Amino acid sequence: MSPARIQWVAFSTIVTKEIRRFMRIWQQTLLPPAITMTLYFVIFGQLIGSRIGEMDGVGYMAFIVPGLIMMSVITNAYANVSSSFFSNKFQRSVEEMMVAPIRPITILAGFVAGGVARGVGVGIIVTLLSLYFTHLQIHSLLVVITVILLSAILFSLGGFINAVYATKFDDISIIPTFVITPLTYLGGVFYSIGLLPEFWQAVSRFNPILYMVNTFRYGILGISDVNVWFSLGMLVFFIVLLGAFSLWLLRQGKGLRH
Amino acid sequence: MKVPALVVQNLTKTYDNGFQALKGISLSVEQGDFFALLGPNGAGKSTTLGILSGLVQKTSGSAEVMGADVNADAFNARRYLGVVPQEFNFNQFEKVIDIVITQAGYFGMTQAEAAPRAEELLRALDLWEKRDQQSRLLSGGMKRRLMIARALIHGPKVLILDEPTAGVDIELRRSMWAFMKDLNAAGTTIILTTHYLEEAEQLCRNVAIINHGEIVQNTSVRGLLSQLNTETFILDLNESLDAAPLLNGYAVRLAGLDALEVDVTKGQSINDVFTQLTASNVQVRSMRTKSNRLEELFVSLVRGSAK
Known part of the structure; x- marks a missing residue:
């Protein structure tokens, strides 16, 4: 059996296992974002949005939908990898992989693909729900797909690093609660940063989620507060950076090997 | 090879x-x-x-x-x-x-x-x-x-x-x-x-x-078991004894009222023990080793290495 075939089958196995895991506990993984986002659509989009009127030349509901889809994708991609990999560590089932002839890059790619699968899956569910509330046009399908995939990959890598360092279950909720959620809310999901004073506009430009939300919004509506190419370039840069760091952690056996 | x-x-x-x-x-x-x-x-x-x-x-x-x-x-x-x-x-x-x-x-x-x-x-x-x-x-x-x-x-x-x-x-x-x-x-x-x-x-x-x-x-x-010098057997008897019988060349102790403990060293034979017991009119019902043979060696080796 060739080494390449072993790696491919091992990768497929990890991805299948990851998908099976989040499908098995769909009440914890797929249902909550569907309910939360529906509430966002009803409360912010319909009830409050109807009083706000337009934002950047489009209806408020249409404005927030891309941000909410992106928010669902990145939080679910992150949560999938952080909880699954930590759970593997906690139950020591990660040793099943450590004793097998699997290369670190295969393990990482498998978990990231699992995170992307859940992120994109939830993104599709939220998109379908949003169609009940608003009409979605696609300005650039290529940008939509690219930015969704890159963002899901980046946050899956973030979730992986979080899980490697986590020593207890509390440790995997700290980053989402205190970092990702605030950055998402301040990342232009609900407003255009053009509404902010200049100083806070400048501060907002250090928020990476602003670039993801706006690039996705560009793909859907054709409007953005940021340069789309810069945004995509930044995503690729951070994926390479976090990917290399994750591989280094795996090779070192950080938190996995004595 | x-x-x-x-x-x-x-x-x-x-x-x-x-x-x-x-x-x-x-x-x-x-x-x-x-x-x-x-x-x-x-x-x-x-x-x-x-x-x-x-x-x-x-x-x-x-x-x-x-x-x-x-x-x-x-x-x-x-x-x-x-x-x-x-x-x-x-x-x-x-x-x-x-x-x-x-x-x-x-x-x-x-x-x-x-x-x-x-x-x-x-x-x-x-x-x-x-x-x-x-x-x-x-x-x-x-x-x-x-x-x-x-x-x-x-x-x-x-x-x-x-x-x-x-x-x-x-x-x-x-x-x-x-x-x-x-x-x-x-x-x-x-x-x-x-x-x-x-x-x-x-x-x-x-x-x-x-x-x-x-x-x-x-x-x-x-090879490890061959290093074992002494093995202790427990012999269950048909009748109780007041004192351990004297067997030529063997250390014998009472182990309860109707059992004997016999140490058999390398070179000796358990057959000889039975011969002498029969001559003394002591009837053996069953026999077992006191502890696992390897266990005895293990303990002695581990204790020896700890010194």
Whole structure:
């Protein structure tokens, strides 16, 4: 059996296992974002949005939908990898992989693909729900797909690093609660940063989620507060950076090997 | 000439807290062997097995499985190896069959390739009926057998078993012994650690005793037993005695009202004991050894190395 075939089958196995895991506990993984986002659509989009009127030349509901889809994708991609990999560590089932002839890059790619699968899956569910509330046009399908995939990959890598360092279950909720959620809310999901004073506009430009939300919004509506190419370039840069760091952690056996 | 199944040379391991678990051990296990690694708790057995399986990073020295270095050629070393750890290390929420098939996938076997082998192993280990059950619902003995099935799914040439029968009842332990014997007879090299010295005596051909991170004995089980100078037998009698009979050349003590303890040293014969007892009109109903022979040696070797 060739080494390449072993790696491919091992990768497929990890991805299948990851998908099976989040499908098995769909009440914890797929249902909550569907309910939360529906509430966002009803409360912010319909009830409050109807009083706000337009934002950047489009209806408020249409404005927030891309941000909410992106928010669902990145939080679910992150949560999938952080909880699954930590759970593997906690139950020591990660040793099943450590004793097998699997290369670190295969393990990482498998978990990231699992995170992307859940992120994109939830993104599709939220998109379908949003169609009940608003009409979605696609300005650039290529940008939509690219930015969704890159963002899901980046946050899956973030979730992986979080899980490697986590020593207890509390440790995997700290980053989402205190970092990702605030950055998402301040990342232009609900407003255009053009509404902010200049100083806070400048501060907002250090928020990476602003670039993801706006690039996705560009793909859907054709409007953005940021340069789309810069945004995509930044995503690729951070994926390479976090990917290399994750591989280094795996090779070192950080938190996995004595 | 066949490459050895396992070669360990000057292997050392010092943990981050400064504890030196291995102080330069060396040993070799031939292909087809049934090898026991014995030692008290904390002696370094699990550390050694951990290094072989890639779960523990060595400090220095080398280890090879079927000629493949566990670090430099980890890819091949792991293909040759199956590992049954001491602690349960599978996802408690996965189904039995999924755990085994997933492990096969990690070794490059597709589901279609792994399914017949998984069925064969689960049937052999009496787990087939439980295949669709979540693993957390299995009994302790079933969980151990599940780990054996998982370790064998890719057909390893060398199987490492770390305390495989710990906490398993006697009947099940004996059926697991039979399974392991068959596996070894079919060509799989087996390396096991155990606390049950009877297990090592029953199953293994060769043995290494490790204590405080050092190998204190590495020989055949037969060779080890030949070092035994004195064996104590307990003879259950048909009638109670007031005092122990005097037997020429043997130390005899009363062990309760109707039993005797007799020390038989190397070169003496138990037949002679019976002859003398018969002459003294003492009728023996049954006989047993006071403790496992290997156990006596083990204790003396471990105590000796600790001095």
